[in-house]
Amino acid sequence: MITFDLTFFLLAIPAVIFAGISKGGFGSGAAFAAGSILVIAYPPAVTLGLLLPLLMLIDVANLRPYWRKWSWEDCKLVILGGVPGVALGAWLLAVAPADLLRFLIGLVSLLFVAWQLSKERGWVRDPQQRLGPGVGLTTGLAAGFTSFVSHAGGPPVAVYLLSQGLDKLKYQASTVLIFWAINLMKFGPYAALGAFTRDTWIGFALLAPFALLGSWAGVRLHNMIPSWLFFRITYLLLTVTGTKLIWDALT
Numbered sequence: 001m002i003t004f005d006l007t008f009f010l011l012a013i014p015a016v017i018f019a020g021i022s023k024g025g026f027g028s029g030a031a032f033a034a035g036s037i038l039v040i041a042y043p044p045a046v047t048l049g050l051l052l053p054l055l056m057l058i059d060v061a062n063l064r065p066y067w068r069k070w071s072w073e074d075c076k077l078v079i080l081g082g083v084p085g086v087a088l089g090a091w092l093l094a095v096a097p098a099d100l101l102r103f104l105i106g107l108v109s110l111l112f113v114a115w116q117l118s119k120e121r122g123w124v125r126d127p128q129q130r131l132g133p134g135v136g137l138t139t140g141l142a143a144g145f146t147s148f149v150s151h152a153g154g155p156p157v158a159v160y161l162l163s164q165g166l167d168k169l170k171y172q173a174s175t176v177l178i179f180w181a182i183n184l185m186k187f188g189p190y191a192a193l194g195a196f197t198r199d200t201w202i203g204f205a206l207l208a209p210f211a212l213l214g215s216w217a218g219v220r221l222h223n224m225i226p227s228w229l230f231f232r233i234t235y236l237l238l239t240v241t242g243t244k245l246i247w248d249a250l251t
Helices: 006-025 030-039 044-063 072-095 098-120 133-150 154-163 168-192 198-221 227-250
Strands: none
Touching: 006 030, 006 044, 006 168, 006 198, 030 044, 030 098, 030 227, 044 098, 044 168, 044 198, 072 133, 072 154, 072 168, 098 133, 098 154, 098 227, 133 154, 133 168, 154 168
16 A cells, blocks of 8 residues: 655655656666665555556657667567566566565665676676677566566666667667566566556556656756766665665565
8 A cells, every 4th residue: 555645755756757767868777776765665566566657658758769779689589588587577476575575676776786886897897799699588588587576677688788789879779678568568467466556556647747757857868967977876876775675674
């Protein structure tokens, strides 16, 4: 159950705007920080169900400016691999207790920060050669699974797409198409698991304008602000929220 009080709006509005900016202008997978923020105050299943329609709305808004600017061959492999990944995520969501989901979301948050900082310091490098079709399918499986349980499928997709030597525009357009397709796959299983309620749709109606605002801003900020600044904010959000989620899950 969602209580539409001041706490809800103070958490949800910035989180949804952030998700829109991330998905609209920075194909990084950082949009899942919105889920990490909301899971602090609401059960994981409630948060996942609330965010999915909003993320799907952002996906639709982003398709137009990036239409057919993606790398279809790469997208096709990742989307196909996403099918079993979504099925695996649906199974876990059906059997996992809420604290396990909190722990997983918190762990993914901290791993995302660790991965990005490791790349910045040169400890980990993006692939220097094109990864093959098998890796593309495996990437899709990982993205489908992590996206289903935490809306956090971005990192594996980023690694694969960066190995393909895509330019900035084609890379961003490819992430938009891939997650539009994966989020569509998730809708039916989410509905079957009872993730959508009356409160979900009230929340969607209240937050949809802010999701669209974030998407609009992300497309325009794509070439206006440096990526490092956006990621610094992301790292801070994910470190704080990820640590709290793990603490809450264990205690």
